[in-house]
Amino acid sequence: MMGLISAMQGFCVIGIIILIGYIAARFHIGGPTAQMVLNRFSYFVSTPCLMFAILSKEHLSDVFKPSIGVAILCATITGVLFLILNATIFHLKPADTTIGVLDSMYMNANNIGLPIATYILGNPAAVTPIVLIQQVLFTPAALTSLDLSSRGKVSVKAIVSQPLHQPILIGVLIGIVTSAASDAAGWFVVPSYIYDPINIVGNSAVPLILMAFGMSLHGSKPLGGGTSRAATITAALLKNAVMPAVAFTLAYAMGFRGHELYSCVILAALPTAQNVYNYAARYDAGTTLARDGILLSTLSSPVFIFVIAALLG
Template sequence: MQGFCVIGIIILIGYIAARFHIGGPTAQMVLNRFSYFVSTPCLMFAILSKEHLSDVFKPSIAVAIACAVITGAVFLALNASVFHLKPTDATIGVLDSMYMNANNIGLPIATYILGNPAAVTPIVLIQQVLFTPAALTSLDLASSGRVSAKAIASQPLRQPILIGVTIGIVVSAISDAVGWFVVPSYIYDPINIVGNSAVPLILMAFGMSLHGSKPLGRGSNRAATVTAALLKNAVMPAIAFAIARTMGFQGHDLYACVVLAALPTAQNVYNYAARYDAGTMIARDGILLSTLSSPIFIFAIAALLG
């Protein structure tokens, strides 16, 4: 609850800022773009460069990948048969249903419920290395209307978050090989300070988006949004439980896989939607629903498996 309270207060600050027109009409866009192009890449580098790769590539990473992919595939199947969203909106819907808030909610939950803050590191890695590049590539190609081998191959060069993740992993591998952290503190510290601004910037931009809007109001696809939130908070933990049990997980390891799968949708999804001006209503409303209902599911899991 402390973790949920923290993000709620920061979102409220963003809402109040928009309510009183602090920052002007472009404040939300500026916060989103700065976080996307500067803060979040710095954050990913700061986190991953100091992680030992052995702590990241654990068996639980397979559970996280599988349950997320299956949940996203379920949303795509429902979209093809029921919702019929356009490609950009469908991509955001998939992210709503599978993209976990591993940083600002995952960290306190991993700390207070699981007793291991490093438990979210594999989730951070797979989302930034696998899911984010795939989703941003889809959004970029769909919004530009151009699909070519050259455009696909050049995608990594246009994704600052992936660049930050990649450099962080490389630095981690080099540091493990030589036995000490190779980045001097006078270089690492400013990158880390800028990276620490990513989460509050994203949360405040999300709060600004709530001003003057009515969640699930006219023009929003309520059925798709509610379905994405339910897939994220209810179906994904059930899939994680089934996969983890099949892989032989028991006790605390099984519990951790299921609890982390019940994390709400990350505010990054709105950041990506705003960056491409695609599916912003689905992203905003899906995140809101998922964040509000996630504690109920997490508490139920804790009661059953804790």
């Protein structure tokens, strides 16, 4: 019961901030570029600072837990399920299929995951393994597939250098290196006059992310013309319903119990990440599928997280 109450309180905080962003967009506060500015600032500045501030003071044993294996396996299994369904039912084009797979497995560890980890799980660092596996494993694989299906060739340089263009991943890696250096030295190696301003800027990440998301909801019309509705709905259900069930099965079989099991399942229920739309737009492939899948997954995700909180919290 306490888990459900905590989830309700967390979503209340998240929902109010999202609503503020929606109202701001509704009354054109900040102008037409407000959402873009908030998104870009949080992506390139606030969130990398937050990731560094959190991880630099975390012990590496608290970051690289066995639960990272659950995240990798449940995402892979869900993506394979979409591939099977597409081969037998949807028959999407190769590039669109890649986007559908990402819709079904790519977790929103930043815009939604970070607030949920903060307000519901009580540990912002819980999303770190997801950020790592998605940027280091899943993104290069997806870009390789999109290169092959859209361009007929693979740009090895673009794929290998992709992680270097992810500021959040860079913030995570610098934080991990700092944590390792501090453990080796026996004291925190970053002076307070450097750490404190980074931490202050990082604390703006969550409200900026949520308000930008609220702005994005204004005027959205999901599942419009030209959409593969069945594939879109299936991808959202795989992401929000099937993936948490797979995560529960794997985590329980691996011996996880209590809060660790709860965290694995809650994080698996995160909606599809906005990055999927960025990749779709870059390759001009499956943009409608990406947009509608993200929106449908994001709007329905709280329902599934409430159910998980009621059952496991």
